[in-house]
Amino acid sequence: MLTVLMGQMTDPTEPRLTADDVRLRLGAVPERAVGEWLYAGLRAAIAGGEFPAGARLPSSRTLAGGLGVARGTVTAAEDRLVDEGMLRSAPRAGLLVTPPLTSRPGPDPVTSRRAPSSPGTPDPALFPRAGWSRAFREAVADLGAADLGYPDPQGLPGLRTALAEQLRLSRGVRTDPDSIVVVSGVAQGFSLIATMLGRGAVLAMEDPGSAGSIELFRRLGLRLAPVPVDQRGIVVDRIDPLARAVVVTPAHQYPLGVPLAPDRRRELVDWAAAGDRLVVEDDYDAELRYDRSPVPAIQGLAPDRVLLAGSVSKTLSPALRLGWLVAPPALVGKLVDGKRFADLGCSVPEQATLAAFLRSGAYSRHTRRARIRYGERRALLLQALADLGCERPVLGVAAGLHLVIELDSAAGERRALADLAAAGAPQRVAVQPLSAGSFGADRFGLVVGTARLTVDTAAMVAAAVSAR
């Protein structure tokens, strides 16, 4: 096929593919799923070297005409391939094929330091590649000269405005663009909060909680005071009296999955007001609730006492490293100062893209679609457990990207993890021991990522816990 196609190309030094080349390689246009067919066919031809590196694609209009498909179908497939790095756009040349993946150097095993797979990670296949890349291109085209200098460390004003509106509508947050700081995810927001509180400050944290957040605050020199969590959320009257701040996950406690009970929400805000203390609301996955609309943020109850942290890591992708702090006005200056000296501000093109995504409604549409998929996948695990008659407690409401299956002992936890490893599950489903985020390591179970579950992997997890 390669020789045939190459023979038809007009200029061997700058190979140019025609619509006929593509038609010959891909065969007849199917009746349904034309976009997927075109994307997969082009992808296979590029990956297999049949469309060689440097070859120029016909214009989208020509290709659409030659294949008899809509031009939008062609550009959508091309956008996906551009996102994946299989095509690149060159000035005045249109789209060129980049070298096949197999000939590119692989990641350096020494310098690649990915975080271990976390149960709360979204399904990368749902990332809206085409929409995001279109928004990115448009956002970059619209940037003025001043936007290409060092950014406002507080965040792009247009993004802060869009976030204030989005958070008001979706989370009941009461704020304005001047009280928002754009950060590289909740994790960076926590670093800025830690710096603001100062080394040695006592910080109360939920027990069990997020192992990553606990470790982050510990490394930054805070003295951590664990607070028990029961089936109604954090037990507010057990917060250490020396604590200057508490970190909570009220919409969907991480990892146990319970929302904070209404009377405790009020109690928490009163606790903060009574002692000039701060509530740090980790709103990490609050937009993903499947059985009802999410519980509003407690920030809305007391904007002067609650500092809310959120990000797109659960709704879009943690790879974007984009998030926000919604701060009491008195703390904004310190946080912006911290952000300035941390990294001089977040990437302007990425911020502008998120702003456009929010403004156009693409973010809300994506989140609505993702909610349906994630709700179904979570249900697969509940079904698999029911099929096996498993009576282990499954904790948490229908929300987020993980759930917890409780086990009786450390030994049970170890054995369930070993069974999953033996079944090859770690490559396909993210699972962590519940004890990892437990200060006293006295709660056991599996924290299971539900975002990518299939019937098979759900059955694997159900079998591993049922056997215990």
Ligand SMILES: Cc1ncc(COP(=O)(O)O)c(C=O)c1O
């Ligand atoms: C409970 C919780 N808080 C915070 C984070 C950090 O999120 P980000 O990617 O926004 O830094 C995570 C990430 O998994 C999380 O699970």
